[in-house]
Amino acid sequence: MKLTVKVWRQGTPADDGRFETRTVNDLEPSLSVLEMLDKMNDDIVKEGGDPVTFESDCREGICGACGILVNRRPHGPTPLTPACHQRLSSFNDGETVTIEPFRSGAYPVVKDLMVERSALVDVMDAGGHVQVAAGTAPDADTDRITYDTAELALDFAACIGCGACVAACPNGSANLYLGAKLAHLSMLPIPASERGMRADVMLAEADERFGPCSLHGECALVCPANIPLVAISYVNKERMRCALRGKND
Amino acid sequence: MLLDSREPGGPADEAWSRAKKDYRLVGTSNRRKFTIIVVGTGLAGAGSAATLADLGYNVISVTYHDAPRRAHSVAAQGGINAARAKKVDNDSVSRFVKDTVKGGDFRGREREAFRLAEVSAGVIDHLNAIGVPFAREYGGSLNTRSFGGVQVSRTYYTRGQTGQQLQVAAASDLARQVNAGRVKQYVRHEMVDLVVEDGRAQGVIVRNLLTGELKPLLGHAVVLATGGYGNIYYRSTLAKNSNASAAWRAHRRGAHMAMPSFIQFHPTALPISTEWQSKTILMSESLRNDGRIWVPKEPGDSRPANDIPEGERDYYLERKYPAFGNLTPRDVASRAAKDVIDAGHGVGPLKNSVYLDFRDAIARLGRDEIAARYGNLFHMYDDATGEDPYTVPMRIAPGAHFTMGGLWTDYQLMTSIPGLFAAGEAGFGYHGANRLGANSLLSACVDGWFTIPNTVPDYLAGHLGKPVISEDSPAVTEALESSYSRFDRLLGIEGQTPPRDYHRRLGEVLYKGCGVTRSAEGLIAAIAKIRQIRSEFYEDLLIAGPVDRVNQELEYAGRVEDYLQLAEMLCVDAYDRDESCGAHFRVEHQTSGGEAKRDDESWAKISAWESRGWSDEPVFTRHTEPLEYEAVPLEVRDYR
Numbered sequence: 001m002k003l004t005v006k007v008w009r010q011g012t013p014a015d016d017g018r019f020e021t022r023t024v025n026d027l028e029p030s031l032s033v034l035e036m037l038d039k040m041n042d043d044i045v046k047e048g049g050d051p052v053t054f055e056s057d058c059r060e061g062i063c064g065a066c067g068i069l070v071n072r073r074p075h076g077p078t079p080l081t082p083a084c085h086q087r088l089s090s091f092n093d094g095e096t097v098t099i100e101p102f103r104s105g106a107y108p109v110v111k112d113l114m115v116e117r118s119a120l121v122d123v124m125d126a127g128g129h130v131q132v133a134a135g136t137a138p139d140a141d142t143d144r145i146t147y148d149t150a151e152l153a154l155d156f157a158a159c160i161g162c163g164a165c166v167a168a169c170p171n172g173s174a175n176l177y178l179g180a181k182l183a184h185l186s187m188l189p190i191p192a193s194e195r196g197m198r199a200d201v202m203l204a205e206a207d208e209r210f211g212p213c214s215l216h217g218e219c220a221l222v223c224p225a226n227i228p229l230v231a232i233s234y235v236n237k238e239r240m241r242c243a244l245r246g247k248n249d
Numbered sequence: 250m251l252l253d254s255r256e257p258g259g260p261a262d263e264a265w266s267r268a269k270k271d272y273r274l275v276g277t278s279n280r281r282k283f284t285i286i287v288v289g290t291g292l293a294g295a296g297s298a299a300t301l302a303d304l305g306y307n308v309i310s311v312t313y314h315d316a317p318r319r320a321h322s323v324a325a326q327g328g329i330n331a332a333r334a335k336k337v338d339n340d341s342v343s344r345f346v347k348d349t350v351k352g353g354d355f356r357g358r359e360r361e362a363f364r365l366a367e368v369s370a371g372v373i374d375h376l377n378a379i380g381v382p383f384a385r386e387y388g389g390s391l392n393t394r395s396f397g398g399v400q401v402s403r404t405y406y407t408r409g410q411t412g413q414q415l416q417v418a419a420a421s422d423l424a425r426q427v428n429a430g431r432v433k434q435y436v437r438h439e440m441v442d443l444v445v446e447d448g449r450a451q452g453v454i455v456r457n458l459l460t461g462e463l464k465p466l467l468g469h470a471v472v473l474a475t476g477g478y479g480n481i482y483y484r485s486t487l488a489k490n491s492n493a494s495a496a497w498r499a500h501r502r503g504a505h506m507a508m509p510s511f512i513q514f515h516p517t518a519l520p521i522s523t524e525w526q527s528k529t530i531l532m533s534e535s536l537r538n539d540g541r542i543w544v545p546k547e548p549g550d551s552r553p554a555n556d557i558p559e560g561e562r563d564y565y566l567e568r569k570y571p572a573f574g575n576l577t578p579r580d581v582a583s584r585a586a587k588d589v590i591d592a593g594h595g596v597g598p599l600k601n602s603v604y605l606d607f608r609d610a611i612a613r614l615g616r617d618e619i620a621a622r623y624g625n626l627f628h629m630y631d632d633a634t635g636e637d638p639y640t641v642p643m644r645i646a647p648g649a650h651f652t653m654g655g656l657w658t659d660y661q662l663m664t665s666i667p668g669l670f671a672a673g674e675a676g677f678g679y680h681g682a683n684r685l686g687a688n689s690l691l692s693a694c695v696d697g698w699f700t701i702p703n704t705v706p707d708y709l710a711g712h713l714g715k716p717v718i719s720e721d722s723p724a725v726t727e728a729l730e731s732s733y734s735r736f737d738r739l740l741g742i743e744g745q746t747p748p749r750d751y752h753r754r755l756g757e758v759l760y761k762g763c764g765v766t767r768s769a770e771g772l773i774a775a776i777a778k779i780r781q782i783r784s785e786f787y788e789d790l791l792i793a794g795p796v797d798r799v800n801q802e803l804e805y806a807g808r809v810e811d812y813l814q815l816a817e818m819l820c821v822d823a824y825d826r827d828e829s830c831g832a833h834f835r836v837e838h839q840t841s842g843g844e845a846k847r848d849d850e851s852w853a854k855i856s857a858w859e860s861r862g863w864s865d866e867p868v869f870t871r872h873t874e875p876l877e878y879e880a881v882p883l884e885v886r887d888y889r
Contacts, residue, residue, distance in 0.1 A: 058323065146388070157407075161318055188382060
């Protein structure tokens with residue numbers, strides 16, 4: 001199959017970007033959108049041009065490195081699927097596909113489709129961890145965690161950190177990402193003992209870096225890890241809990 | 250030359266406790282005087298950086314990712330082994346060691362397998378404490394499942410995303426230390442050379458991947474936790490950016506490379522179906538717990554799977570290995586798949602795969618139970634192939650995967666360069682010639698959180714009072730200049746062929762010449778082809794794009810240059826080791842039944858390679874270390 005690709009080109013963070021239109025031939029519907037970019041880049045390089053910079057790594061939907069807007073939608077047309085698993089079978093032969101970097105105030109463009117997502121890391125670094133030193137942990141079987149609790153915690157822990165939720169949000173809010181972590185750690189006995197402190201510092205950091213949530217719900221529609229929308233409710237729940245208790249636990 | 254593994258003497262099962270007792274310590278107030286550089290932020294890298302920082306050392310952590318969480322440990326889906334022996338299925342530390350040593354076909358160090366087993370329970374406890382939601386029984390205790398090569402259930406897991414959950418927890422453990430100011434984190438930086446002064450590793454040269462700037466990072470010791478080099482095969486189960494460069498540059502500075510040809514071909518990778526497919530996706534081995542592997546009995550049978558009646562299917566693993574069946578170890582399963590594919594029984598459009606069928610399991614357990622166990626893997630398969638594995642059998646094929654070989658290290662995980670340590674897949678010690686499923690996450694965690702934090706201080710204790718070398722010392726200047734001239738040379742070729750083309754060709758040569766099976770003839774041919782590709786690379790390489798900004802082509806070119814050298818050593822090692830063992834199957838050495846035939850008389854030893862002369866014809870020197878087995882006596886490996 002053949003696609004016409006309108007792809008965003010931007011040399012440096014300071015440049016004004018622009019769309020470049022190219023045709024990519026000899027594609028197979030089973031290829032991923034990223035493999036289509038590989039092929040396009042090969043054509044560009046062989047013509048003596050500068051290939052389109054984009055990020056990807058595991059290409060198995062787990063590392064969270066990839067993330068682009070395909071026809072204005074984070075990752076692409078297939079719901080709950082990362083860009084590395086978005087297949088060309090979603091498009092018709094000869095169709096025009098628009099590819100851009102994630103658009104958000106929190107994600108400055110580095111080059112072409114590559115953006116800087118360090119704001120996500122900063123929120124996690126602030127308090128998304130548990131203070132237990134190696135070798136001092138109790139036997140994992142001592143604290144019983146029921147099947148249902150462990151499974152629910154895992155639903156929230158599944159976040160791959162791609163940041164599509166922020167890119168999809170009209171406000172640029174990171175509440176799905178943030179709420180997923182707060183929810184996950186609040187359900188496990190040892191991590192839960194530091195809930196108050198965690199909520200306090202992570203929320204302070206997130207308030208500075210991202211927009212507020214006004215319940216649009218766009219985030220959960222594009223999440224490749226299928227994080228439930230209810231994650232966003234944990235942000236206010238943990239905020240309230242921390243304020244009312246005034247303690248670190 | 251005989252290498253000294255510096256293993257503690259005495260009974261093997263007490264080696265680790267004895268070693269720890271004897272290690273020298275650094276007093277708490279002296280720790281901040283030492284700086285340790287840790288390259289890589291996977292489980293081994295993040296674990297060691299976090300723990301060393303927690304102990305009070307200054308730590309510099311380097312990753313080429315934008316965030317530590319993206320390290321490739323994230324992708325090991327299946328699970329993590331631990332000899333916790335809480336069930337009555339008769340598991341124990343000694344059984345773990347036996348499975349691991351036997352699984353590795355008696356080519357790994359027994360004493361290191363004991364460390365792996367002994368520390369394993371603590372690893373699960375720590376990971377649980379820092380937020381990994383391990384699968385639980387209904388009542389709340391930890392749940393387990395089985396993996397290949399093992400007849401007990403010792404694998405702890407979180408659905409099909411164990412690696413991801415462990416890696417996110419490890420990255421958060423590291424983040425805690427970054428946040429406390431005890432770790433200086435360099436993201437989007439790639440190690441391009443090692444600084445060796447006074448015969449000791451004292452720093453690394455890194456390249457800022459955003460600006461192209463090269464700079465030295467200096468310290469008292471360097472830990473390389475940079476993963477494996479399976480990507481040398483171009484299409485592998487690894488992340489696209491995983492590479493051999495850091496380990497290979499350390500080798501070029503004098504660190505021996507141990508048994509580089511020991512590469513595992515994972516039996517449950519997705520087959521290649523189109524030319525532009527960039528990799529082979531890995532399906533977790535845990536699928537073999539319930540999936541049955543078969544091919545049509547009739548060669549060339551092209552009927553759809555569901556139209557082939559039961560009597561015309563060959564469940565070849567169950568037929569050949571009734572005791573282990575579909576759970577035979579990976580090397581055995583991969584070779585058996587290659588055999589049936591080569592004999593014309595392969596299925597799929599390119600006839601290059603075998604079926605992994607859940608029909609019977611769904612009939613037995615119901616669709617919901619199968620979905621609960623493997624739902625995300627089924628979803629992933631559906632994504633990748635457009636086929637529904639609930640109704641049509643999956644298609645799988647062997648794909649290049651984990652590297653058991655790597656930098657040679659002694660029992661302390663120190664390489665042949667004093668002060669340079671290797672942890673996780675970058676090293677070599679535990680797995681022998683074949684790694685058992687779910688032992689990779691464990692070995693990375695054991696190295697990171699428990700081994701390195703004991704052994705690096707033992708080394709540092711001898712260097713108290715010595716300052717970090719200065720940025721203008723001769724070794725730093727030389728390493729910087731050599732890094733600059735290396736990139737200048739690559740950029741100066743100005744040819745017509747992008748790095749990907751060379752990598753792709755190299756991969757084809759290696760799959761054919763040094764793949765699931767090897768022969769002397771095939772290896773000699775492969776070496777000649779690798780040399781040919783290498784010389785073309787230096788004549789016609791094209792690097793597109795700017796130098797002073799992000800340039801993924803330049804990064805790629807450097808990695809391919811390293812692969813083109815390492816590939817030759819890989820084939821030399823495979824040629825030199827004139828026996829079959831584990832994943833290294835030399836067709837010249839097989840039993841009448843087609844099983845691997847080991848030669849313990851000549852080859853119960855580790856080969857560790859030194860090389861020089863890369864500007865012309867390289868010269869390889871093999872050093873050896875004898876392997877001794879005390880708790881698990883040498884025996885013929887038999888899974889029937």
